Amino acid sequence: MLTSSLSLEPAVTVFDPEYTLTSHSAAPGQARGRLLALTILWHPERERAGEQHVLAPGNAELELNRFAPLFAAAGSAATPLGHRCIARDSLRLRRDADDQLHIAMPLSRMSVELNGALLTADARLTPQQLDDGAILLLGGMVLLCAHWMDSLPRANSIPTLLGVSSAAIKVRELIRQVAATDVPVLLLGATGSGKEVVARAIHHASARRAAPLVSVNMATLSDTLAAADLFGAEKGAYTGAQASRPGWFAEAGEGTLFLDEIGNAPAAIQPMLLRVLECGAYRPLGARSDAQARARLIAATDQDLEWGGFNQPLLRRLEGFVIRLPPLRERRADIGLLILHFLRDWEARAGGQAQLPAAFVGALCRYDWPGNVRQLASAVQRTLIALQAGEAPSFEALRLPAEGSRVAPSAGAPTAAIEPTAPAAPTTVPPAGRTRLSDLSGQAVIAAMEQHGWCIRAAALALGVSRPSMYKLIDAHPAIRSLAAIPPREIDAALDQHGPDPVRCAAALRTPSEPLRRYLRERRGAPG
Template sequence: MQQKLSADMSTTAVQTKGKSAQAPRSVPALTVVSHPQAQRIGERLLLEVLASVGRTAALSRNAPDFSRPGGLLALPLSDPFLSRTPVLFEPAANGGLRLLVPEDGTQVSVAGESVAGGREFSREELAAGVPLVLAERVVLLLHLASPASEGAVKDLGLVGQAEGIQQLREDILRVADLRVPVLIRGETGTGKELVARAIHDQGPRRSGPFISVNLGALSKELVAAELFGAQRGAYTGANRDREGFFRAAHGGTLFLDEVGEAPPEVQAALLRVLETGEVTPVGGHAPVPVDVRLVAATDSDLEARIEERMFKAPLLHRLAGFELCVPPLRERREDIGLLFVHFARQELETTGETWRLASTDPRAQPWLPSAVAVRLVRYGWPGNVRQLRNVTRQLIIGSRGLPGLRVDSRLEQQLEGESLPVPGRVLSAPAQGQAEASDAKASRRKPSEVGENELLEALRSCSWDLKATADFLGIPRPSVYVLIDKSPLIRTARDLSPEEISRCFQECEGDLDKMVQRLEVSRRALQRRVRELGLSDA
């Protein structure tokens, strides 16, 4: 560190949000989460054809081909239990997508519900990720991806191919050879230390030391001595000189994790180190020059801590010479399969069972069962990648010696606790008699003639039974879904927060009918949300 560092920082401090004027538009994509051949997990198919109005994409056993981003080998799903009759994908309104399943085609289920006829997904649901299970054997995640992120990029020790991870790799390469401090932001468990190591390994200091320090784990009384060193006798118990982490990292990189937890006096000292390139040991009087690349990380809202006067604004400005953001796992669900296999391989090496991931038999039962794969991609992962690694270890050890993975009751309850809501709007064709009756009612009135207030009053009169509402209004039942989606006056069960549902459940003593009247949403959809949250209706 040198005095001119502040001038360098002022000219190179670029925030990631300003790198491109306009992000490339994402398109629907399918990523393999589970397959009888585990080595195919992570392969992807971009449905770019759906970007054109009126175009349809078909998926069957024999076509089209899946490949890894940047890879040369491309193969169809090739599972003999899948049908040659394709399922179809077509564009829907507002960037959504429709899945059409023929009667003689492959059985498809979404979040445990079999799809008969079809299902429509909003763009928001596609952004969150929709797991599709084919013939109870192959699991695909339907999601959004940017075609621009499909090129081969050096992995830098980071597993994944989601757009956010690709962007992170590019940012690491942009800043690695510079002297500016880097601030890594991200939730707990996202892998911020791996990012710091990648910056170190890709920079000119790679041959120097990499020192990692968790400020949140240091004693507040000794944190200054740990960082800057201390002279013998500087405090009780200091019976020898202490070098300190800054001097230990001389010529290399010092990674300060949980920097938001630094005490005020340490913040002031850090600011001085960044400004002068010198540290003063506790109990000492002469500053000591250090040559250190500083990388800091936090899962705290530093701006909020500044407003609360718990963090110094000048220190944030110094630390954030360049900011990197590590996306949470829930925003990169297409990487969950890859990460699971990565961690599973590490655990299987310790048990001597790596052969479980090497099957080339397309008729074999998938080692990662579809039900387990769906739970993994639908779970919220509050602990992010670290939590996924722990869950993987639990599954591998708990299933040791068994033919497939077994989920015990405790882990099953955990994975069901914070799952995504069941996505999609059913497009099933009604039975013949129902179709004729519905057509007769629809002929009496056009859906466009139904106003928002009239729709709301009809829903209330029919106790939020959507079929009864359709009959009351004299319009087809699918039109009720469309009108609800368009109306800003009406919420759906998907719009309700878990806290709101749980509070209403307690206040209504589990009476679902009372909950429907209070929350004003579809009874069937609310009942599904209640079950997803682990509540039971009376």
């Protein structure tokens, strides 16, 4: 399945088949460019999944906090994130001239994770990482996807195709275009990407919607009976034909015949299908005259039909209109909405309401899903079955193929610091088991603090100790000072030298960054 998109400004509507206009009022010939969007993947008010905020063209900066910006779905009022887990102090996002996105940490205790890594310093994302979709977890409860949009969001005219990403919008627009015609359609997409769902959407949006839709998996046809199955047969046409029977073309009538896995069609029937497409006629086995094919033909495959011996004239005929379905990894902004759909479907069948933690949903959103939507649906179902049995949701318990795992943030550098000397964000995966405090040297403690931006929580995760234990280690370390023990003149000198950067100042003062953030926030709010 590819949910609803949004319209930020109802201004001028412009038909934009190439999805290149940067605003509602833009016209052909004006500047083109990608829009930066934030999509809600998960929220304590779960119906907010899929709401979006798109940065206005030319606006390079955004302050993200509890009360701004406003997110909306199509036809709905725009509201801020609102939840108390989101700090009032802003996480600042800035898009530079090279389309890199700079992330400046808030002066608050709100935790910020980027692609599964806890941020302890300002960070940046490359344009390629935004192509992939970057996952932000704010306050441990709200998930956002930062990604590019090739067009402004649009209302969903095909409810069975869920998605707010540009890829989902484009597929729906192509369906709208081709549904008004009778040309053959070829759907190209990997397994599980929703080819049959798209075929059904084309049928139901067309003038043939009242007629049958007949779906056939060509991979299941035998070489000997494929022609009879498709075109029908007269009594006695082959051994065992005790009576005449119609084929699938006749069953479809004036409706739609969907030939899935067309690349597996037996070679013997490919010229017969070509004849149907060229002259609209076919001959049932054993018949003395032709029958007319009135059904519209839609075919689908996950194969490259240019190779492997597929009938090339047939391929050219099937390519009357081609729709390429994107893999789920190219629609990361849609994953939260899809998870919510599967969750609601489960609840309708099982009764009651299930709760999925934001951290678990974030892990699902970061996975690349080689099996696409079908694999995601299966994973959510298995999780809900385990949840019903009293087990906590666990991404590791799903045992998904390693090929879908994204590069760890520390290796792929999606959290690379803006300033060259600022530390990189740590991994959020703690070592197996808990470390005994007696096993940790003072050197290990100071190294953990230095490597993790003087952030107590991040250093504790890296060392494999609890936060209270980390406080004990800090209090016992002679080289780490509490903020209260540092003279105000020394703090002011660090601020003069490093600016209001809590990580740099904390490193210079050798004090945890969390109290320093609070100090800076209170100082900024004090009357001057």
